[in-house]
Amino acid sequence: MTTVYTFVPSPNHVYPDHPERPARLELLKPKLSSFNATLLDSKPASRDQVSLVHDPKLVSTLEKICHEEAPGIIDYAPTYITQFSFEDALLAAGGVIACSRAVINGDAKNAFAIVRPPGHHAEPDKAMGFCIFNNIAVAARDALANGMQRVMVIDYDAHHGNGTQAAVLDDEHIAFLSAHQWGIYPGTGTTMDAPHAKKRIVNVPLPAYAGDKVYEQTADKIFKPFVESFKPQMIFISVGFDAHWNDPITSLGLSTEGYFMLAKKVVSLAEEYCNGKIVFVLEGGYDPVNVSNGAEATFDALTNSKRENDANDLSPHKEPDCEPRIEEIRKWHGFS
Numbered sequence: 001m002t003t004v005y006t007f008v009p010s011p012n013h014v015y016p017d018h019p020e021r022p023a024r025l026e027l028l029k030p031k032l033s034s035f036n037a038t039l040l041d042s043k044p045a046s047r048d049q050v051s052l053v054h055d056p057k058l059v060s061t062l063e064k065i066c067h068e069e070a071p072g073i074i075d076y077a078p079t080y081i082t083q084f085s086f087e088d089a090l091l092a093a094g095g096v097i098a099c100s101r102a103v104i105n106g107d108a109k110n111a112f113a114i115v116r117p118p119g120h121h122a123e124p125d126k127a128m129g130f131c132i133f134n135n136i137a138v139a140a141r142d143a144l145a146n147g148m149q150r151v152m153v154i155d156y157d158a159h160h161g162n163g164t165q166a167a168v169l170d171d172e173h174i175a176f177l178s179a180h181q182w183g184i185y186p187g188t189g190t191t192m193d194a195p196h197a198k199k200r201i202v203n204v205p206l207p208a209y210a211g212d213k214v215y216e217q218t219a220d221k222i223f224k225p226f227v228e229s230f231k232p233q234m235i236f237i238s239v240g241f242d243a244h245w246n247d248p249i250t251s252l253g254l255s256t257e258g259y260f261m262l263a264k265k266v267v268s269l270a271e272e273y274c275n276g277k278i279v280f281v282l283e284g285g286y287d288p289v290n291v292s293n294g295a296e297a298t299f300d301a302l303t304n305s306k307r308e309n310d311a312n313d314l315s316p317h318k319e320p321d322c323e324p325r326i327e328e329i330r331k332w333h334g335f336s
Contacts, residue, residue: 001106001107001108001109002036002037002038002108002109003035003036003037003038003108003109003110003111003112003299003302003303004037004038004039004040004099004102004103004107004108004110004111004112005032005035005037005038005039005040005099005111005112005113005114005299006039006040006041006042006095006096006098006099006111006113006114006115007025007029007032007039007042007095007114007115008042008088008091008092008094008095008113008114008115008116009022009025009029009116010022010084010088010091010092010115010116010117012082012084012088013082013084013085013088013089013116013117014082015071015080015082018078018080019248019249019286020116020117020118020130020284020286022116023288024116024285024286024288024291025114025116025288025291026288027288027289027291027292028114028288028291028292028295028296031292031295031296032114035296035299035303035305036299036303036305037112037299037302037303038108040095040098040099040102040108040111041098042091042094042095042098042115043091043094043098044087044090044091044093044094045090045091045093045094045097045133045138046090047059049093049094049097049138049142050090050093050133050138052138052141052142052145053124053133053134053137053138053141053167054122054124054125054133054134054138055124055125058124058125058126058127062081062086062089062127062132063086065081066081066082066083066084066085066086067083067086069081070082070083070085071083074127075126075127075128075129077121077128077129077130077185077186079127079128079129079130079131079132080130081132085117085132086132088116088117088132089117089132089133090133091115092115092116092117092118092119092132092133092135093115093119093133093135093138093139095113095114095115095135096113096115096119096135096136096138096139096279096281097138097139097142098113099111099112099113099139099279099281100139100140100142100143100234100236100279101142101146103234103277103278103279104143104146104147104148104234104277109276109302110267110270110276110277110278110279110280110302111278111279111280111302112279112280112281112282112295112298112299112302113135113139113279113280113281113282114282114295115135115281115282116282117130117131117132118130118131118135118240118282118283118284119131119132119133119134119135119136119137119138119163119281119283120134120135120136120137120155120157120159120161120162120163120164120238120240120283121134121159121161121162121163121186122134122163123162123163123166123167124163124166124167128163128186129159129162129163129185129186130284131163134163134164134167135281136153136155136164136236136238136281136283137153137163137164137167137168137174139236139279139281140153140168140174140236141167141174143234144173144174148233148234149173149233150173150174150175150230150231150232150233151173151174151175151232151233151234151235151236152174152175152176152177152226152227152230152232152234152235152236153168153174153175153176153177153235153236153237153238154177154179154223154226154235154236154237154238154266155176155177155178155179155180155237155238155240155283156178156179156180156215156237156238156239156240156243156262157178157180157238157239157240157242157243157283157284158180158181158184158240158242158243158247158250158252158284159180159181159184159185159186159240159242159250159284160178160180160186160187160188160189160203160205161176161178161180161189161238161283162186162188162189164176164178164238165178165188165189165193165194165201165203168201169194169197169201170197172200175199175200175201175202175226175230175232176200176201176202177201177202177203177204177222177223177226178202178203178204178238179204179206179215179218179222180203180204180205180206181205181206181207181208181210181243181250181251181252182205182206182207183208184250184251189203189205190203190205191203191204191205191325191328191329191332192332198332198333198334199226199229199230199333199334199335200230202222202226202329202333203329204218204222204325204326204329205325206218206252206322206325207320207322207325208251208252208253208320209245209251209252209253209315209317209318209319209320210252210253210319210320210322211245211252211253211254211255211258211315211317211319212253212254212255212257212258212261212314212315212319213319214253214319214320214322215243215254215258215261215262216258216261216262216265217322217323217326218322218326219261219262219265219266220265221326221330221335222326222329222330222335223265223266223269224265224269225330225333225335226333226335227269227272227273228273229335231273232273232274233274233277234270234274234277234278234279235266235269235270235273235274235277235278235279236278236279236280236281237263237266237278237279237280237281238281238283239259239263239280239281239282239283239294239298240282240283240284240285241259241282241284241285241287241290241291241294241295242283242284242285242286242290244256244259244285244287244290244294244313245313245315245316245317246287246290246313247285247286247287247290248286248287249286253315253317253319254315255311255313255314255315256290256293256294256296256297256310256311256313257297257310257311257314259293259294259297259298260297260298260300260301260307263280263297263298263300263301263302264301266278267301267302278302280298280302282295293309293311293313296309
């Protein structure tokens with residue numbers, strides 16, 4: 001079996017001077033054919049599929065305002081819409097579903113959905129944070145509807161995946177973990193969130209400049225026992241390349257090799273616990289070089305390819321000591 005991917009660049013979903021723009025993918029696009037992966041066609045998610053997560057009233061309202069009131073800003077992030085954004089958002093969600101179903105059906109070993117607009121901030125009843133529909137939550141629910149009984153989302157975008165957490169907060173069939181920079185948008189994701197769902201809803205708020213070392217500790221000491229505890233049949237990864245140290249709107253410390261390390265570790269966990277079933281989903285990342293290099297590193301991990309391109313972009317910042325924070329989180333969830 002091979003690695004598959006979908007590519008939904010949504011060139012008409014664009015707003016002047018906005019960081020979430022089609023140009024994010026301009027350096028990655030010409031590289032895609034060189035990876036050892038097969039392109040899947042994407043088709044739009046249905047309204048019923050999107051409504052597995054979102055209130056149908058939200059879906060109809062977004063359709064109406066995109067078609068009748070766009071372009072405009074609909075959330076203070078700022079989240080924008082154009083007259084094409086509703087269809088683009090359905091296609092982005094559909095691209096993640098296509099990857100997920102290919103993995104579930106055994107037509108692919110693993111997958112990477114490279115889609116925009118992103119999704120992990122979109123809550124069941126509102127679009128927010130540059131996100132229209134919550135692509136990864138929709139695909140996780142679709143996976144449950146297609147035979148899976150326990151699935152998991154691990155989010156290492158720089159921002160807390162508040163929308164995904166809200167979508168699965170009381171769903172015992174879906175576990176969620178977010179490792180994110182504390183103190184930035186959307187201001188959620190504390191260690192002690194969701195006390196009713198310890199071990200299933202896990203937040204890892206990290207200080208500025210947390211980088212490769214801290215993320216490796218987080219993967220070994222939190223990701224691993226999280227997966228061991230829940231025993232998912234499939235893992236979804238919200239990967240945002242905005243945790244790179246020189247992203248223009250965040251202040252974390254990952255390098256390209258740090259992204260490769262993380263991808264290798266979660267792919268290994270999927271191989272150990274879910275017969276390799278793993279789907280990566282693009283979220284943020286606002287420097288086209290970082291997105292291109294990070295996606296290449298992710299494909300290298302998915303395809304078990306030798307690293308040919310060392311971006312040589314280690315963070316110049318000293319990393320903070322996060323061991324006390326990691327131990328606090330382990331203790332709160334009973335992972336110690």
